[in-house]
Amino acid sequence: MTSQVNIIAVGGGKGGIGKSVVCTNLAIGMALSGQKVILMDTDFGASNLHALLGINNPVHGFQDFFNEDISNKQSLLIDTGISNLKFVSGAGDNPGSANIDSDKINTVISFIKNLEADTILLDLGPGTNYNVIDFFNISTQNVVLTTPEMTSVMKTFSFIRSALFRRISLAFQDTPEIQKMVDHSNPTHADIETYTTGLLRDRFVEEFPDHLEQLNNIIKDFTPGLVVNRVRSKKDLMTGDNLLKLIKKFLEVEATYLGYIIESDRVRDSVDEMIPFLIKDPQSKPSENLQQIIGALTNTDLQFVKRDGRIFVSKQVRLSSGWEV
Template sequence: MKEANNLNKKPSPTIWAVGGGKGGVGKSVISTLLGFWLSQMGKRTVLIDVDFGGANLHTMLGIKSPPKTINDYITKKYDHLEEICIETGIENLRLLSGASEILSLANLQFAQKVKIMQSISQLDTDIAILDLGSGTSYNVLDFFLMAHRKIVVLTPQPISIQNAYAFVRNAVYRKLSRLSSQKPALLATIKTAMDPKNNMNVRTVKDLLKAVQENNSEEDMNLLSREIQEIRPALVTNMTKSPRDREAGRIIQLVSQKYLMIHPTILGSIMRDNQIDNMISGMAPLTAIDRSSEAIAGVYNIVADLI
């Protein structure tokens, strides 16, 4: 009987998260175009807007007012997240909107977050794309860390590069903190290390592992070391104008290897495209973008690499 149940069980979707620290780097645009290309490749895709304080994915799809949102699931108007998915007019592409005028989503409680995460993992789809909010709150980082594909978007500007690195750094320390939640002494060491001006002289993850070995145990050090290696952000530089701009991700890659002991990959870059700005201003669906656009070609290449 158990074997029969396993055979009938639907496979969980592959989850992609699109994050990147501060707003304005084009996360929602990239999420939308990723979903578009995946749907064109025959992948059943759900775009999920988890930017609960400023959801806008529906506008990227030309939907003025979503008839159902994740808030309807949280407030128990619907029993299953699947029921909240709405059609976008594009075959194989659906939307889970986070839009809400109610603060319950913007101030998501831990139990609500866990409920949404579990439900996302049970959706009847091939790929679920999470469009994350800005900043590095625990909610944003936890949705990022649950994903199989962790995409970090930045622009070539120095402040954006700094913000993207801070996002990656905070994601690493958030994962380590969660691992240590049942070990108070280890958690205390990690929280102290998170302060750049800490008195333990911990400046890098390598320093942290050494401090854990000295103050806690070698077993704890090995646990953290293994988990760190599983964090593999994929970097996308958006709104590039020149070949030099495309190297912005390389900076984060090198700094992350040196200070965080992780090895981000560089997915590629996306050219700045005035057509996208005009479509957003005119509330036109991005799925109607000219296929000859360099920007959409850049997103296609990223999708091809990820699948």
Template sequence: MTRIIPIASGKGGVGKTLISASLGHLIASRGHTVVLVDLDLGGANLHSCVGVPNNNPGIGNYINGSVSNLEDLIVDTRYSRLYFIPGDQMIPGAANLPYYRKVGIIRDLGRLVADYVILDLGAGASYNTVDFFLSSPRGIVVTSAEPTAILNAYGFVKAACYRLILRAFPRKSPERQRVHEYLSSRIEGSQLSFNGLLRELGSISTESENHARELMEGLGYRVIINMGRSGDDIDLGARLRQVTRKNVGISLEYIGYVPRYEDSYKSILSKKPLSAFDPECPASVSLGHIAGRIIKGNDLAQPGLYDADEDLDGLKDELEQIAAGP
């Protein structure tokens, strides 16, 4: 079974691409076949993190029709079991792909022969990015502990959940119309919530409400706090969970805290994933723990989460162990 792992961020500059490359490298190094896919349309640069020249056909060629199958775009990397599908290769218009091409990409991703397909998505919450993120209920959101990054991560999760409910129902259906009406209202600072939206769908039919609730309950979105400076950053991450639980009705699973690594830019200059460039640094050690959690969390059902944030406390313990060294 091919497991698709979309990796997104609410804003740029939080290290999402470097994390995508390192997780691909680490999972492959543990004996699993991995395909890294650069779906940062209009800003593809994942090739620079895995040492693949930017002269191969990529997603842009699929979008313009010169390549008809994603499998034909796969290229080798220097690392065993790690393969790569390049991005747009600077083809004009790649960021504005037609809807039918987006559907084709999502369909073909699930047909790739691999244990894991890791999607490096563009920053922000455009429809294209969100729809790629929705290709799996176990997507990962990368954020830093900066207030703007936390706010944008929340905005991304909220947009993904709205889009999920919207696409749960046919076009021109009364359910979609009700969701559109909700989108015109602000949730924060009011009594409105996703739970209220679900009840609104229930006024149309019990089946509609139950269908939407089942989709929401089946989500297992995961969060990585990157470029951390201290354990206090993990406490800031708890605020993201709190507001998401309150306003959206889902709880986020924190699967890793990656300490800031001042020389991370050197791994890009060397065209290597950080985990290959400096495997012993605290950031790489933390990424190794995250890769292990991804491998262990293979089933796509909603994971068991903790109301008291015990998993965040566990990350603090892990941070202390990393800081203490071997």
């Protein structure tokens, strides 16, 4: 194995916008629909995903990734009580563990890439530092979340830009002049005039024409999916469209719109009760919203029904090209 495993990371720069809640319920929905799913918390230092799953004290956590004594890393997979769904905790509450170095990040990344599953979901922490972005960029399907608030939209835009510029920077590791221009983590080196892809391309045309095609391909291959959370009105729904336009205009990134989730007390209550909202009431409005998003991610139409305390799933696969009439 395992380069074929589907990795979905849920990111978005701002804290508290619902990344963990959405990621958890996406993982549950996919597991219920028959996929073998692993949900992983990468928010080291401030992890709380276990609580959303109703797990009080995970048996394994952050330190265990680096513990030589655990020869079989598969034992880090924790049972969730939901069939097909395993969980990897980042808990450990070590002060400072959010600042792990890039060697340790690489250890965790290779752990993730060697997991056996149909889909791995990565819950990311807030912010746009490389510890977060590098997890985002190993995924095969990038999901970005925003709420309709302007501050959240701006942070999600910055998050997408950071992810794209990091991709470009890593791709040109062997060309230090380009890396210096793109890696804005070093303000004394970085060229602050290249903060959009249009401006960056102008510089490539002038100075690095041989690398222009590679730059264009990196931009073309980056196609994140957008989810708008905490929607309260029709006006809020426009957020998705506006952000897509912004991304297209300044970054030339073709993001797709995956769907939205309404603002609902059911979501907040489910967090307090430590029961994911999809399990508690699969026919509620936020659960229906979530099913749409899973549908867009997996090319299926899903319907969840709860009868006598049990959840039943019906699934229809959308045919791709060729057979429509």
